[in-house]
Amino acid sequence: MGRTILKGGRIFTGRAFVEGGAVLIDGGRIKAVYDRSDQCETRPGDDVRDIDGMIAAPGFVDIHIHGAMGCDAMDGTYDAIDTIARAIASRGTTSFLVTTMTASIDDTYNAIVAAGRAMKRGTSGAQVLGVHMEGPFINADHKGAQMESLILPPSMDAYRSMTGEYGHIVKRVTLAPEVEGALEISRYLHKNGILVSAGHTGASYDEMRRAYDAGVTHTTHLFNGMNPIHHREPGAPGAALTQDGWTVEVIADTVHLHPAILKMAWLCKGADRCALVTDAIEATLVGDGVYELGGQKVIVKGGQARLEAGNLAGSTLTLDKAVKNIVEAAGIPLADALKMASLTPAGLIGADGRKGCIEQGYDADIVLLDEADLSVNGAMIAGKWH
Numbered sequence: 584m585g586r587t588i589l590k591g592g593r594i595f596t597g598r599a600f601v602e603g604g605a606v607l608i609d610g611g612r613i614k615a616v617y618d619r620s621d622q623c624e625t626r627p628g629d630d631v632r633d634i635d636g637m638i639a640a641p642g643f644v645d646i647h648i649h650g651a652m653g654c655d656a657m658d659g660t661y662d663a664i665d666t667i668a669r670a671i672a673s674r675g676t677t678s679f680l681v682t683t684m685t686a687s688i689d690d691t692y693n694a695i696v697a698a699g700r701a702m703k704r705g706t707s708g709a710q711v712l713g714v715h716m717e718g719p720f721i722n723a724d725h726k727g728a729q730m731e732s733l734i735l736p737p738s739m740d741a742y743r744s745m746t747g748e749y750g751h752i753v754k755r756v757t758l759a760p761e762v763e764g765a766l767e768i769s770r771y772l773h774k775n776g777i778l779v780s781a782g783h784t785g786a787s788y789d790e791m792r793r794a795y796d797a798g799v800t801h802t803t804h805l806f807n808g809m810n811p812i813h814h815r816e817p818g819a820p821g822a823a824l825t826q827d828g829w830t831v832e833v834i835a836d837t838v839h840l841h842p843a844i845l846k847m848a849w850l851c852k853g854a855d856r857c858a859l860v861t862d863a864i865e866a867t868l869v870g871d872g873v874y875e876l877g878g879q880k881v882i883v884k885g886g887q888a889r890l891e892a893g894n895l896a897g898s899t900l901t902l903d904k905a906v907k908n909i910v911e912a913a914g915i916p917l918a919d920a921l922k923m924a925s926l927t928p929a930g931l932i933g934a935d936g937r938k939g940c941i942e943q944g945y946d947a948d949i950v951l952l953d954e955a956d957l958s959v960n961g962a963m964i965a966g967k968w969h
């Protein structure tokens with residue numbers, strides 16, 4: 584693979600904009616970022632691209648995505664993950680966590696094994712950074728679209744049966760911290776460098792304080808799948824938004840959350856502590872119709888995914904759209920929006936240092952966005968265009 588040079592346009596490094604600079608990519612990595620494009624010398628054979636009218640930003644990192652293009656992580660196959668990886672790369676997502684949901688121990692194990700295979704073999708699109716287990720240690724009262732009959736009480740035995748020899752690829756676990764046994768497992772996960780996230784939870788403000796002390800530091804799709812804020816009982820969202828240390832993620836499709844609530848999350852936590860996720864399901868990038876999620880029928884109409892009972896069941900969002908939404912509907916500055924889709928989520932799962940920035944030494948994961956409407960013009964993954 585030869586060298587690639589992007590020049591002209593604007594570069595968002597993950598921290599700041601560089602106008603009229605250049606990026607040198609070599610061997611799948613960012614070799615250098617120049618403040619002025621004339622500082623970057625070209626050699627014969629270099630692939631030099633003029634990105635005038637475009638923004639080069641760090642590729643998006645999705646730490647909560649179940650599926651796309653008719654495939655779901657719970658299909659438990661390499662091919663399903665590869666299809667998802669290819670589909671989301673077309674929308675600028677360059678790495679992601681394969682996200683499982685509440686299912687039997689065997690089905691969960693199979694899904695994790697498939698994710699392990701995709702990490703080892705690589706995909707034809709976005710890279711798999713590991714697994715996010717959303718369930719089965721959740722609160723049935725806040726199950727959302729998770730299958731109630733398969734919810735389990737938190738236990739290390741169940742966790743070990745589900746992860747087997749693939750424990751090292753689990754980067755994130757969503758659980759309900761108020762359920763008996765959840766804090767013990769949280770302490771273990773946190774000690775092992777796994778992001779523990781409160782979700783599908785009925786935790787009170789005080790329970791969230793205790794959860795934080797046990798290593799639960801993130802919140803899964805803030806406001807969705809938890810008690811709402813009440814002025815006398817701020818609940819999980821009130822705790823996560825106001826207690827220091829907590830990080831949050833939002834589904835910025837303007838269906839799961841009103842734009843004002845998206846803005847509120849950003850005002851409370853800042854771009855460093857608020858990540859964009861999709862929670863996307865298999866209908867994503869396919870269209871309206873009848874689908875399945877975690878063993879339940881899902882009807883997608885006008886892009887909104889719901890169970891027959893009406894509960895929202897994931898989304899059909901892509902991260903490029905999420906960025907556009909929080910800029911246009913919530914009035915969040917573009918630099919913050921881009922960071923919330925790249926460096927912030929990468930940092931949450933310990934992948935910062937190689938993902939989420941256009942800086943020397945980082946993986947060459949880049950999305951090219953049209954300056955005018957933020958549509959995706961191309962994505963580079965480890966130095967290769969997709």
Ligand SMILES: [Zn+2]
Pocket residue numbers: 647649682717862897
């Ligand atoms: Zn989810």
